[in-house]
Amino acid sequence: MKIAYLGPPGTYSHQAAIQQDPNALHVPQSSIGACFKAINDGLVDYALVPFENSTNGQVVFTYDLFKEWYLNNDKLPSFNVVDEQFVSIHHNLITFANKIEDITHIYSHPQVWTQCRKFLSAHQLDNVMKVQCTDTSSTSHAVELVAKLDESERKHSAAIASSTASTVHNVPILNHNIEDSVTNTTRFLCLGKKKELKGPLLHLLAFTLIKHDKHGSLCEVLNCFNIHNLNLHTITTRPLGNWKYAFFVEVWAESDELEKCLNDVKVYTEQLVEIGSFKRSE
Numbered sequence: 710m711k712i713a714y715l716g717p718p719g720t721y722s723h724q725a726a727i728q729q730d731p732n733a734l735h736v737p738q739s740s741i742g743a744c745f746k747a748i749n750d751g752l753v754d755y756a757l758v759p760f761e762n763s764t765n766g767q768v769v770f771t772y773d774l775f776k777e778w779y780l781n782n783d784k785l786p787s788f789n790v791v792d793e794q795f796v797s798i799h800h801n802l803i804t805f806a807n808k809i810e811d812i813t814h815i816y817s818h819p820q821v822w823t824q825c826r827k828f829l830s831a832h833q834l835d836n837v838m839k840v841q842c843t844d845t846s847s848t849s850h851a852v853e854l855v856a857k858l859d860e861s862e863r864k865h866s867a868a869i870a871s872s873t874a875s876t877v878h879n880v881p882i883l884n885h886n887i888e889d890s891v892t893n894t895t896r897f898l899c900l901g902k903k904k905e906l907k908g909p910l911l912h913l914l915a916f917t918l919i920k921h922d923k924h925g926s927l928c929e930v931l932n933c934f935n936i937h938n939l940n941l942h943t944i945t946t947r948p949l950g951n952w953k954y955a956f957f958v959e960v961w962a963e964s965d966e967l968e969k970c971l972n973d974v975k976v977y978t979e980q981l982v983e984i985g986s987f988k989r990s991e
């Protein structure tokens with residue numbers, strides 16, 4: 710069993726992959742896009758990708774990858790969403806600096822900055838005149854970069870990442886648990902081969918509207934879920950260019966109820982795809 714995740718080891722995605730199956734071979738990838746490619750090419754059995762965070766919301770990189778693979782593609786991909794994992798996210802300031810005031814450069818994944826606003830502001834690490842913040846491909850990669858700096862740069866640089874990433878790359882933690890909320894959690898989706906599941910499931914769908922600029926078009930679609938007594942869980946839009954939008958919804962339904970509802974939805978949509986179905990993770 711092989712599971713792809715955004716590497717290197719020590720990322721939050723790695724934790725999600727371990728939660729999915731601790732005994733599998735966990736295969737690090739250089740980007741979330743590479744995780745999608747690995748599962749589509751059949752190189753792995755599953756891929757874990759971040760989808761939503763309790764503090765700063767949707768992971769737009771992942772939504773845009775679903776958009777590319779499911780809507781902007783001539784044929785449908787060979788994977789579906791089959792499961793989810795909730796991971797508690799505790800960030801740490803990881804650095805060889807002796808004190809916070811010495812830090813002039815911070816590295817982390819772009820998702821992280823708005824999960825640590827209070828700490829960064831309290832220590833004036835959000836002052837762009839004093840501190841440069843650099844986006845990295847992952848949090849653990851940020852620690853790896855700090856570990857590779859020369860002696861003088863090390864004393865002025867920090868990464869924000871998990872305590873596991875600190876251990877993996879052997880860079881000490883100066884401040885623990887710097888996230889704004891103690892309940893900071895990221896929901897990861899598990900990509901894999903479609904499974905037949907029974908009972909109430911969450912279904913992730915994407916669609917575009919036939920008459921995108923006609924009043925009530927979106928309402929017509931949403932009303933189908935209402936008429937079929939299906940509970941919408943999330944709704945998200947992403948741009949398609951030309952001021953048109955892709956809509957993503959998650960809806961609670963038994964599979965046969967969903968199929969009846971989607972027959973009605975089809976009337977109002979140009980594209981309608983089922984990205985996956987999965988049980989709520991405990």
Ligand SMILES: O=C(O)C(=O)Cc1ccccc1
Pocket residue numbers: 715719720721722723759798818820821846847848849895
């Ligand atoms: O960079 C990581 O560790 C990831 O897995 C992406 C991410 C970043 C911040 C919160 C959750 C996931």
